[in-house]
Amino acid sequence: MVNALVPHKIWLPKAERARRAAQYVRMSTDYQQYSIANQMAAIAAYAQKFELEIVRTYRDDGKSGLHIKNRTGLLDLIDDVQCGRAGFACILVYDVIGNLLYDRHSCRLREYNKRNPPEQWIRKVGVFEPVISPELFAKARAIIAARKSTKGLSNEEMLKRLRILLKKKGRLSRDIISDAPGVPSPGLYQFRFGSLRSAYRLIGYALTRDCEYIDSRDDRHAIIEEHALKLGTALAAFAGDVKFDQVHRTVEVRGLIVSLRIARSSHDGNEKHSPTWTVEHGQHPPPGLIFGIRLDAGNRVVRDYFLMPASKLVERLRFTESSTKRYGLRGFGSVDDVIRAIKRRLGRTQIKTSRVTVSAGGI
Secondary structure (H helix, E strand, C coil): CCCCEEEEECCCCHHHHCCEEEEEEECCCCCCCCCHHHHHHHHHHHHHHCCCEEEEEEEECCCCCCCHHHCHHHHHHHHHHHCCCCCCCEEEECCCCCCEEECCEECCCCCCCEECCHHHCEEECCCCCCCCCHHHHHHHHHHHHHHHHCCCCCHHHHHHHHHHHHHHHCCCCHHHHHHCCCCCCHHHHHHHHCCHHHHHHHCCCCCCCCCHHHHCHHHHHHHHHHHHHHHHHHHHHHHCCEEEECCCCEEEECCEEEEEEEEEEECCCCCCCCCEEEECCCCCCCCCEEEEEEECCCCCCEEEEEEEEHHHCCCCEEECHHHCHHHCCEEECCHHHHHHHHHHHHHHHHHHHHHHHHHHHHC
């Protein structure tokens, strides 16, 4: 399709995000017959059965499982989840403790699929090297079982347990709630009350930290979407097909990937000090350009824009007005100025490609 803006992904509603999954597969040096391909096939069948979309794969090829430092794929998975870069809601692994189970479900002719009781399962223990130790697996199962037992609690009982936990700990956080036995999971509190902070308010607990960043999240998403759409539409008319990925906040045209990022303002209150803008690293930006949208002091209105090489955005970037050159930031007063700059770069790339093609043909 010519001159098309193709939105590859969107910021998904919670129900759709819940269907996005990552898979972790690994090859054991001692059990090579359980290939990564076989694991992925089994996971794919499971994902299809439960209507899950596998959007990311983490893998370790032929690595020993004795030390986690040898599993770069698993370490990447843990890092992405802990740093908030996971664009998925669940993780699929082909039996983490090395056992194989059969006949957990059965379906006779003209009958519905039914779950068989555990005593009827066919179990083979220790078929291949486990991803985690049996002790850790047992601990995780105990936590899950405890969480399940709290799902039937009334809202009043959930808040009562939260009050008791607050009195015991003196403060509340997601980690404190997750580690507390007999207390529902943070996710259940979010589901019942809309958010953890809503549950906090109902028991009279006020957070001391500023939550403006959380409250303005939807506004930032709207700003990104608005500018990405304007950028993509302009580039589609200029250079043809454009791929718009809202999950990773990128616009791709002619092999150039432009990642959109918000630069939030902050100030320590000292008049002698300059305001600082922070750009979160977020999802690993691919090679190309960063299209920065700089907000004003209230972090609600766009102040101006900048372009910078994606390679310069390492972890979190903090800059002041006087340090923009150090990071290769080029400022612009309007989004139209940014679009013209990107068009000029695409034009130079097209000329360079044409010259290379002619030269190769001459040879």
